[in-house]
Amino acid sequence: MSSLELDDGELDDEVEPHSRTGTLRRLLDPAFGHFVWAVHFLAVYVGAAVACVLGLGAAGEGTRTTFLAVLVALTVVATAVVVGHAVWRHRQYRDLPDQRFRMVLTIGNSGIATVGIVWQLFPILLVPVCA
Amino acid sequence: MGRDPRLILILVALSLTACGGPQSALDPAGPSAASLHRLGIIMYVGATLVTLLVTALMLVPFLRPRERSVNRNLFLWGGGVALPLLTLTALVPYVMTVGHETRAATTPQQVSIDVIGYVYWWDVAYRRPDGSRGGAAANELHVPVGEPVELFLHAADVIHSFWVPSLAGKTDMIPGRVNRMVLQADRPGVYRGQCAEYCGLQHALMAFDVIAVPRPEFDAWLARASQPTGQPETPELRQGRDLFVSLGCGACHAVRGLSEARLGPDLTQVGSRRTLGAGTVPGGVGNIAGWIASAQHLKPGNAMPSYDQLEGPQLRALAAYLESLK
Amino acid sequence: MTLTLDSPGPQPTGELAPRVAPVLFPQSSGRDGLERLEAVWALPKRFAFVTEVNNTHLGVLYIATGFLFFLGAGVLSLLMRIQLAYPGLAFLDAGTYNQFFTMHGTVMMFLFAVPIVEAFGVLLLPALLGTRDMPFPRLSALGYWCYALGGTLVFASLFFNIAPDGGWFMYPPLTGPKYSPGINTDVWVLGLGFVEIAAVAAAVELVVGILKTRAPGMTLGRMPILAWYMLVTAGMIMIGMPAVIAADILLELERAFGMPFYDATKGGDPLLWQHLFWLFGHPEVYIIFLPAAGMVSMMLPTFARAKLVGYTWLALAAISIGFLSFGLWVHHMYATGLPVLSLAFFSAASSAIAIPMGIQVFAWIATLWDGKPVLRVPLLFILGFLFIFTVGGLTGVMVAAVPYDWQVHDTYFVVAHFHYVLIGGMVFPVFAALYYWTPLVTGRMLSERLGRWAFWLMFVGFNAAFFPMHITGLRGMPRRVYTFPDDVGWNWLNLISSVFSFVFAAGVLVFLIDFIRHRRSGPEAGYNPWDAPSLEWLSHGADYGFRSIMPIRSRYPVWEQEGLKEDEIGGRGFLPDAPTREREALVTGPITGEPEQIIRLPGPGWTAFLAAAATAIALAAGTLKITAIALAAGAVAAGAYLYWLWSMDRLAPRGLADAGRGVALPLYTNGSRSVGWWGMVVLLISDAAVVASFAFAYLFLWTARPGSWPPDGSQIPGFLAPVLLSAAVIAAFILFETADRMNQRERRRDTTLCLGASAVLAIGAAVAGWFWLRGLGIDPTRHSYGAAVWTLVGTMGLHLVMGAGMALWCTVRLHLGMINSWRCLTLRICLLWWRFTAPVTVLVLLMIAGFPHVIS
Amino acid sequence: MSHVLNLARMAIALMLLPMAGCDLAPKPLNTKHVDEGDPTRGLALVAGGSYGCAACHAIPDVRFPKGNVGPPLAGMAGRSLIAGHLPNKPGVLVAFLQDPPALAPQTGMPNVGLTTEQARDIAAYLYTLEAPDGS
Missing domain, CATH: 2.60.40.420 (Cupredoxins -  blue copper proteins)
Structure with a gap:
C-alpha cells in the first residue's frame, strides 16, 4: 500500500532555489552551456565566412593575425562564461540532494559544450584563413 | 558475432592491399591523394581497434556473468569521456594539417586549366599566361608529371563534382562560383575521374581521364592542341x-x-x-x-x-x- | 522569454484539498467508474475508425503505415541492387533508376524513419509517462492522416512515372524549373512539405505531452529515459524541420513563380539550398537515431536485469547530441569549395559529438555488465545495433575529417557509412522494439526461434552487403550511378553487395511471416511478459491506458513501487472514473510533475481526418494543376480547420473538480499552466525558425555576391516607411495587449474597440508594406534580392493578416460569452502570436531598410 | 492399386513429353568453322570495345553497349547473308570484317583496322552465336 502514501512534499520534491523564474527558462537552464556553444560557433563561423567574403584572404599578415586573435579571445570568453555558469549552479545545488539530477545535467552539458568550444581553437590556430 | 571482428580485420587488410584500379583512392599517385590515404590508414586502424574493444566489452557479460556490480566510473569516464576525448584531441589537430596541398599557391609558370562541367561532359581549356583561353580539349586533361597544376572549376548548368581519386579529393563545380584546386601526378599514367555529384539522367556516364606525361611530351601535346588542324588529305x-x-x-x-x-x-x-x-x-x-x-x-x-x-x-x-x- | 510571454493574470488555481469534499464531478473508484471509463474510451465501430484520435490506436496505425513504406522502399533498393549486380546491365533504365534511388532515400528518410520513431513516441509515451493520452489527440490524428495520405501520394507517383528524380536532397539548379521542368519535383516539394508539417505537428504534441501530461510525482529526473530522448528529438524537429520547409517554399516559389533563389544567372545561389537543407538534414540523422537510442535504453534494463547505468549521463548525452548536431550541417558541403577554415570549424564540432556518443555506448555496455543479461530476441537486435552503429559512428568520425571526406564524399563509402548509421542506429533498434512491444499491442508473443533467424539473416546480410561498399567507394565508385564500367575493379564488390542485400531482405521477410503467424498462434503474453520496469506494461494495452493514474516515485516504478498494479487496478490512483462522460487526463507541472488541472480531451470526430484528406486532395490537385478540385478541396479543408479552432477552448465550469485521492483540481487554466499555451509557444519557436531561415536566405545571398546591395537596380529602401510601418505594427500589438487588460476588468466594450482597432491597423500595415515594396521598384522575379525581400516582407504581412484575423475571432467569441475575465485562454494565445509577430516584424523591417546602409 | 500407379506413370510421361521433345528437336548444325580462329580471343576483342563493334551491334555476350546502328549479331552462325548481299561464309566474313567497304561499298561499317588474326578470331566468335530459342 506504500504507493498510496502521497503527501505534498513528495509531489513537489524538485523545488529549485530560483523557482520564481519562468518555467521555460528553468527548463532550458541545464542546457545553458550549449546555448553559449551555439552562439560561439555561429560567431566564429559567420565571422570567418564574412571576413573572407570581404577580402581577408588578400589582406596583409597583420590583419589576419588580428582577426585570429579576436577569434581566440571570443573562444576564451565563451569558455569562461560556460565554466562560470556551471560553477555558479554547482554552488547553488551542491547542498540540495533533490537537485543532484539537475546539477549533474547542467555540469555535464557545460562540460561537453566546453569541449566543443575549446576544440574550435584547433581550426583557428592550425588552418590557413580563407584558403 | 564473435567472428565479425576478424572478418572486419580481414576486410580492412583487403581494402589496404587491393589497391588496384585506375580510379582508386587506395592507389594514390599524387601528394594530395597520398596524404589523404595516410590519414585514412591511421583512421582505419584506430576504428578497427575501437570496434574490437566495443565488441569485446559488449560480449563479455554473456560469456562470464559477474557477481560484483560494475565500476560505473571506469565505463562512463574512461570509455565514454576519456577515450573519445583523448583520441580525438590527438586526431583533430592532425586532420587540420592534412590536405592543404589542394589549396596551395602556385607560381605563374605552372599550368592553369579551366574545367567546365556540362551535362554530362567536361570542357577543358588551358589558360595562357595572360589568362586567355589557349589549347582546349574535352573529357581529357593532359598534365605534366611531377608539377602542381592549378584547376579552375566551373559549372555551365547544374552542379557537378570533379574527382580523380588517385590524384586528389573531389571539388564541386557550382553554377555562379569558381572553385580552385591544385592537382599533381607523381608518376606518368592515365588516371580515371568521374563526376561525383548527381547531375541528372546520365550522371553515371560522365567520366574523364587525366593523362600525366613528362613535361616535353606535354608541351608538344599542348602546342598541337593550340594549332589549327591540318587539311584533309584523301x-x-x-x-x-x-x-x-x-x-x-x-x-x-x-x-x-x-x-x-x-x-x-x-x-x-x-x-x-x-x-x-x-x-x-x-x-x-x-x-x-x-x-x-x-x-x-x-x-x-x-x-x-x-x-x-x-x-x-x-x-x-x-x-x-x-x-x-x- | 517566459517572463515576457507569460503575463500574470487571474488563474483558477488548483489546491490540494485532501479532506474537503470536491465540488464537481466526484470520481468513483468502483465498478460504475470503470464502466464509464470504458464507455468513454471505447473505439468507434467499423469504418468510423478513421474518426478515432486515441494515441494507442493512432500509434499502431502510424507504425504499420511506416513499416509499409519501409517495405516499399526496400523493394526499390532490391531492384536497384539487381541493376548494379553486373556492370552495364540494362535491367532498369537511367530514368527509372534515378526515380528509384530518389524515392528510396526520400521514402526511407521522410516516410519511414522519422515517422516511425515519432509513431513509437505517440504509441508509448502516454503509457510510459503514466497518463491516458497526448494533450492534443486531434493534432495527433491530423499529423497521422497528413502523413499517411501525403506519403501515399508521393509513393504512388512512382506508378505514374512522375516520381521525383533529383536525389533525396534535391539539389537545385538540377531541380529548378530549367533542368526539371516536369512535375516530378513538385510532387516531392509539395508531398514532402505536407509530411514535414505533419512531423512538426507530432513534435508539438510530443513536447507538450512530455512536459505537461506526466503522472503526478514524475519529476524530470524520474521520467523514463525514452521521454528524454523524445523530448530532445521533438525539440530538434521543431527547429530543424522549419529550415527544410523554408527551403521547400523557396524552391516552389522559384519553380512556380520564377523567384530566383537558386538560379545563379539571376543572383541566386545553389549553395543556399544546401545550407538550408543540411541545417535540417544533418540533425535529421540524429532525429532518427535518438528515439531509437531511447528505445534501446528502455529495453536494456529489462534484459540486463539491472537499472540503467548512468541515467543522468544518457539524458545529458541526448541533450548534447541535440544541440551539437546543429553544428554539423556543412558536414555535407566539404567539397563545395568553401574556405578550409570554415569547413574545419564543422570538423571540430563533429568531433565533439563523439563524446556524448561514447557516453551512450559505454553506458549501455556498463548496464549489460551490471546485470545478468538474458539473451532474448530484442537484446540480440540491440547487440547487433551496438556493433553496427559503432562501425557507422567510427566511419562518421572519418567523414567528419574534412580532407578525408574529399575522397569519400558522394561515393559508396558514404553509402556504406550512412546505412551503417541508419540501419544500425535505427532499423535494428526498431526491430528490437517491434519484438519487445508487440505483446503490449497484440497480447501475444512473437516467436523466439524465428526471431533469431530474422536477426542472423539481417545481421549477416547487412554486413556482407554494406561492408564491401566502403571499399567500392574508396576504389572510386560514386553513388547515384545507374551503371558502371566493367574495367575499373568494382565488379565483385557490387555482386557481393547485391547478393547479400537479398539475404537482408530475407530476414525482414522472416519477421513478417512471424508477425502474421503470431496473431493466431503466438503464446499469450499476459501481464508484463518481459518483467520490465516501466509503466507501459502496467496499462497492458487498454484503450484508456490505466484504470487510474498512479503517483510515481521512481524511475523504475514497476520494479520498485510495491502494490502499484493492485492500486492501479483498484482505482486508487487519480481519475479512476469519467464522471463528465468525456475523456479526461491530468495536466502536471513541466518540472515537478505536480498535478495542475484536469483536461477533457476530444473523443472520436471527423474534423482531423476530414481536414487532412481535404488538404491532401487540394495539394494533389494543385500539383496536377486541376484548379477547380484544388479550390473546392481547399475550401473544405479551411472549413474543417475553422470548425476545429472554434471547438477549442471549450466551456468548462470554473470550479474545482475531483481528481481522485482527495485532490481537487481546476478544469480550466490560463497562461503557462494550460497545454494550449505550451502548444502555441512550441509552434512559435518553429515559426521563428522559418522566419530566421528566410532572413538567412536574404543575408546569404548577399555574401554569395558581395557588392552593391540592392544589386538589381531597385531603390535602396529608406527609413521613413519602415519606421511608420513599425509604429503601426507596434500600435496594433499594444492595442491587443490593452484588449487583454480590458477583458480582465470585464470591460467588454473597450475590449472590442481595442481588438477592432488592432485588426484595422494590422491589415493597414500589411497593405502599406505591399505598396512600399512596389514603390521601391523591387521585383521578385528579376533578381534574388527582390525575391528574398518579398518573401520576408510577405511572410510578416501574412503574420499581420493572421493577427488581424485573431482579433476578429476573439471579438466574436467575446460577444458570444466564450471569453470573459477568467476564461481568456483564446485571447492569451492570440496575444502570444502578437508578442512574437510585432517584434519580429520590426526586426525584419529594420534589416531590410538598414542592411544596405550598413554594408555600403 | 496398380491401376492408380499406371495412371500416375502416364501422367508423368505426359508431363515429360514436351521436355523430351525439346531434346529431340533437330539442332541447327554449326558447319561454320574458321581456321585458326579462337572464339575466346574474338570475344575479348569484341568486348574490349576499342573496335566499336558493340557501339553499333547488339552482341549477346556484351552487356554494354548494345548498339542499334547495325543488325544484332545474335544468330550470326545461322544467317545466310552478310550486309544483305554477301554469302555468310567464313572466308567472306573474315574479309568483310577486315575491310567492309571493299566488299559492300554502301555499308556504314568502317574499316576499323583489324589484322587478319583478329578478324579470324572475331569471325570464330561470331560463328558461336546461334539463333536464340524460339526465333
Missing part, C-alpha cells in the same frame, strides 16, 4: 570534313581552324581520345561511327542527337575525318 577525309560543315556539327563542336562553337566537346583532337561520350565508349573510328549514328541510344538524354539519316558511306567518311583529327 577524298574520303575531305568528304568527311565537308559533311562536318554541311551537317552543322560545327554549330556545337569546335575543330580548331574550322569552327569555334563550344556547346559540345572540342573535337580538335578527337581521333586521339581514349573515350567518347565522356567515358561512354572507347575511342576509335568504329566507336566514332557508332556514336554519330546513335548517340541517343548509347547515352540517352545527352545533348547530341543521333545522326541516323546518314548513308553508309557518309557515316564512314565523317567518322574517318574525325578519327584523323589527332
Whole structure:
C-alpha cells in the first residue's frame, strides 16, 4: 500500500532555489552551456565566412593575425562564461540532494559544450584563413 | 558475432592491399591523394581497434556473468569521456594539417586549366599566361608529371563534382562560383575521374581521364592542341570534313581552324581520345561511327542527337575525318 | 522569454484539498467508474475508425503505415541492387533508376524513419509517462492522416512515372524549373512539405505531452529515459524541420513563380539550398537515431536485469547530441569549395559529438555488465545495433575529417557509412522494439526461434552487403550511378553487395511471416511478459491506458513501487472514473510533475481526418494543376480547420473538480499552466525558425555576391516607411495587449474597440508594406534580392493578416460569452502570436531598410 | 492399386513429353568453322570495345553497349547473308570484317583496322552465336 502514501512534499520534491523564474527558462537552464556553444560557433563561423567574403584572404599578415586573435579571445570568453555558469549552479545545488539530477545535467552539458568550444581553437590556430 | 571482428580485420587488410584500379583512392599517385590515404590508414586502424574493444566489452557479460556490480566510473569516464576525448584531441589537430596541398599557391609558370562541367561532359581549356583561353580539349586533361597544376572549376548548368581519386579529393563545380584546386601526378599514367555529384539522367556516364606525361611530351601535346588542324588529305577525309560543315556539327563542336562553337566537346583532337561520350565508349573510328549514328541510344538524354539519316558511306567518311583529327 | 510571454493574470488555481469534499464531478473508484471509463474510451465501430484520435490506436496505425513504406522502399533498393549486380546491365533504365534511388532515400528518410520513431513516441509515451493520452489527440490524428495520405501520394507517383528524380536532397539548379521542368519535383516539394508539417505537428504534441501530461510525482529526473530522448528529438524537429520547409517554399516559389533563389544567372545561389537543407538534414540523422537510442535504453534494463547505468549521463548525452548536431550541417558541403577554415570549424564540432556518443555506448555496455543479461530476441537486435552503429559512428568520425571526406564524399563509402548509421542506429533498434512491444499491442508473443533467424539473416546480410561498399567507394565508385564500367575493379564488390542485400531482405521477410503467424498462434503474453520496469506494461494495452493514474516515485516504478498494479487496478490512483462522460487526463507541472488541472480531451470526430484528406486532395490537385478540385478541396479543408479552432477552448465550469485521492483540481487554466499555451509557444519557436531561415536566405545571398546591395537596380529602401510601418505594427500589438487588460476588468466594450482597432491597423500595415515594396521598384522575379525581400516582407504581412484575423475571432467569441475575465485562454494565445509577430516584424523591417546602409 | 500407379506413370510421361521433345528437336548444325580462329580471343576483342563493334551491334555476350546502328549479331552462325548481299561464309566474313567497304561499298561499317588474326578470331566468335530459342 506504500504507493498510496502521497503527501505534498513528495509531489513537489524538485523545488529549485530560483523557482520564481519562468518555467521555460528553468527548463532550458541545464542546457545553458550549449546555448553559449551555439552562439560561439555561429560567431566564429559567420565571422570567418564574412571576413573572407570581404577580402581577408588578400589582406596583409597583420590583419589576419588580428582577426585570429579576436577569434581566440571570443573562444576564451565563451569558455569562461560556460565554466562560470556551471560553477555558479554547482554552488547553488551542491547542498540540495533533490537537485543532484539537475546539477549533474547542467555540469555535464557545460562540460561537453566546453569541449566543443575549446576544440574550435584547433581550426583557428592550425588552418590557413580563407584558403 | 564473435567472428565479425576478424572478418572486419580481414576486410580492412583487403581494402589496404587491393589497391588496384585506375580510379582508386587506395592507389594514390599524387601528394594530395597520398596524404589523404595516410590519414585514412591511421583512421582505419584506430576504428578497427575501437570496434574490437566495443565488441569485446559488449560480449563479455554473456560469456562470464559477474557477481560484483560494475565500476560505473571506469565505463562512463574512461570509455565514454576519456577515450573519445583523448583520441580525438590527438586526431583533430592532425586532420587540420592534412590536405592543404589542394589549396596551395602556385607560381605563374605552372599550368592553369579551366574545367567546365556540362551535362554530362567536361570542357577543358588551358589558360595562357595572360589568362586567355589557349589549347582546349574535352573529357581529357593532359598534365605534366611531377608539377602542381592549378584547376579552375566551373559549372555551365547544374552542379557537378570533379574527382580523380588517385590524384586528389573531389571539388564541386557550382553554377555562379569558381572553385580552385591544385592537382599533381607523381608518376606518368592515365588516371580515371568521374563526376561525383548527381547531375541528372546520365550522371553515371560522365567520366574523364587525366593523362600525366613528362613535361616535353606535354608541351608538344599542348602546342598541337593550340594549332589549327591540318587539311584533309584523301577524298574520303575531305568528304568527311565537308559533311562536318554541311551537317552543322560545327554549330556545337569546335575543330580548331574550322569552327569555334563550344556547346559540345572540342573535337580538335578527337581521333586521339581514349573515350567518347565522356567515358561512354572507347575511342576509335568504329566507336566514332557508332556514336554519330546513335548517340541517343548509347547515352540517352545527352545533348547530341543521333545522326541516323546518314548513308553508309557518309557515316564512314565523317567518322574517318574525325578519327584523323589527332 | 517566459517572463515576457507569460503575463500574470487571474488563474483558477488548483489546491490540494485532501479532506474537503470536491465540488464537481466526484470520481468513483468502483465498478460504475470503470464502466464509464470504458464507455468513454471505447473505439468507434467499423469504418468510423478513421474518426478515432486515441494515441494507442493512432500509434499502431502510424507504425504499420511506416513499416509499409519501409517495405516499399526496400523493394526499390532490391531492384536497384539487381541493376548494379553486373556492370552495364540494362535491367532498369537511367530514368527509372534515378526515380528509384530518389524515392528510396526520400521514402526511407521522410516516410519511414522519422515517422516511425515519432509513431513509437505517440504509441508509448502516454503509457510510459503514466497518463491516458497526448494533450492534443486531434493534432495527433491530423499529423497521422497528413502523413499517411501525403506519403501515399508521393509513393504512388512512382506508378505514374512522375516520381521525383533529383536525389533525396534535391539539389537545385538540377531541380529548378530549367533542368526539371516536369512535375516530378513538385510532387516531392509539395508531398514532402505536407509530411514535414505533419512531423512538426507530432513534435508539438510530443513536447507538450512530455512536459505537461506526466503522472503526478514524475519529476524530470524520474521520467523514463525514452521521454528524454523524445523530448530532445521533438525539440530538434521543431527547429530543424522549419529550415527544410523554408527551403521547400523557396524552391516552389522559384519553380512556380520564377523567384530566383537558386538560379545563379539571376543572383541566386545553389549553395543556399544546401545550407538550408543540411541545417535540417544533418540533425535529421540524429532525429532518427535518438528515439531509437531511447528505445534501446528502455529495453536494456529489462534484459540486463539491472537499472540503467548512468541515467543522468544518457539524458545529458541526448541533450548534447541535440544541440551539437546543429553544428554539423556543412558536414555535407566539404567539397563545395568553401574556405578550409570554415569547413574545419564543422570538423571540430563533429568531433565533439563523439563524446556524448561514447557516453551512450559505454553506458549501455556498463548496464549489460551490471546485470545478468538474458539473451532474448530484442537484446540480440540491440547487440547487433551496438556493433553496427559503432562501425557507422567510427566511419562518421572519418567523414567528419574534412580532407578525408574529399575522397569519400558522394561515393559508396558514404553509402556504406550512412546505412551503417541508419540501419544500425535505427532499423535494428526498431526491430528490437517491434519484438519487445508487440505483446503490449497484440497480447501475444512473437516467436523466439524465428526471431533469431530474422536477426542472423539481417545481421549477416547487412554486413556482407554494406561492408564491401566502403571499399567500392574508396576504389572510386560514386553513388547515384545507374551503371558502371566493367574495367575499373568494382565488379565483385557490387555482386557481393547485391547478393547479400537479398539475404537482408530475407530476414525482414522472416519477421513478417512471424508477425502474421503470431496473431493466431503466438503464446499469450499476459501481464508484463518481459518483467520490465516501466509503466507501459502496467496499462497492458487498454484503450484508456490505466484504470487510474498512479503517483510515481521512481524511475523504475514497476520494479520498485510495491502494490502499484493492485492500486492501479483498484482505482486508487487519480481519475479512476469519467464522471463528465468525456475523456479526461491530468495536466502536471513541466518540472515537478505536480498535478495542475484536469483536461477533457476530444473523443472520436471527423474534423482531423476530414481536414487532412481535404488538404491532401487540394495539394494533389494543385500539383496536377486541376484548379477547380484544388479550390473546392481547399475550401473544405479551411472549413474543417475553422470548425476545429472554434471547438477549442471549450466551456468548462470554473470550479474545482475531483481528481481522485482527495485532490481537487481546476478544469480550466490560463497562461503557462494550460497545454494550449505550451502548444502555441512550441509552434512559435518553429515559426521563428522559418522566419530566421528566410532572413538567412536574404543575408546569404548577399555574401554569395558581395557588392552593391540592392544589386538589381531597385531603390535602396529608406527609413521613413519602415519606421511608420513599425509604429503601426507596434500600435496594433499594444492595442491587443490593452484588449487583454480590458477583458480582465470585464470591460467588454473597450475590449472590442481595442481588438477592432488592432485588426484595422494590422491589415493597414500589411497593405502599406505591399505598396512600399512596389514603390521601391523591387521585383521578385528579376533578381534574388527582390525575391528574398518579398518573401520576408510577405511572410510578416501574412503574420499581420493572421493577427488581424485573431482579433476578429476573439471579438466574436467575446460577444458570444466564450471569453470573459477568467476564461481568456483564446485571447492569451492570440496575444502570444502578437508578442512574437510585432517584434519580429520590426526586426525584419529594420534589416531590410538598414542592411544596405550598413554594408555600403 | 496398380491401376492408380499406371495412371500416375502416364501422367508423368505426359508431363515429360514436351521436355523430351525439346531434346529431340533437330539442332541447327554449326558447319561454320574458321581456321585458326579462337572464339575466346574474338570475344575479348569484341568486348574490349576499342573496335566499336558493340557501339553499333547488339552482341549477346556484351552487356554494354548494345548498339542499334547495325543488325544484332545474335544468330550470326545461322544467317545466310552478310550486309544483305554477301554469302555468310567464313572466308567472306573474315574479309568483310577486315575491310567492309571493299566488299559492300554502301555499308556504314568502317574499316576499323583489324589484322587478319583478329578478324579470324572475331569471325570464330561470331560463328558461336546461334539463333536464340524460339526465333
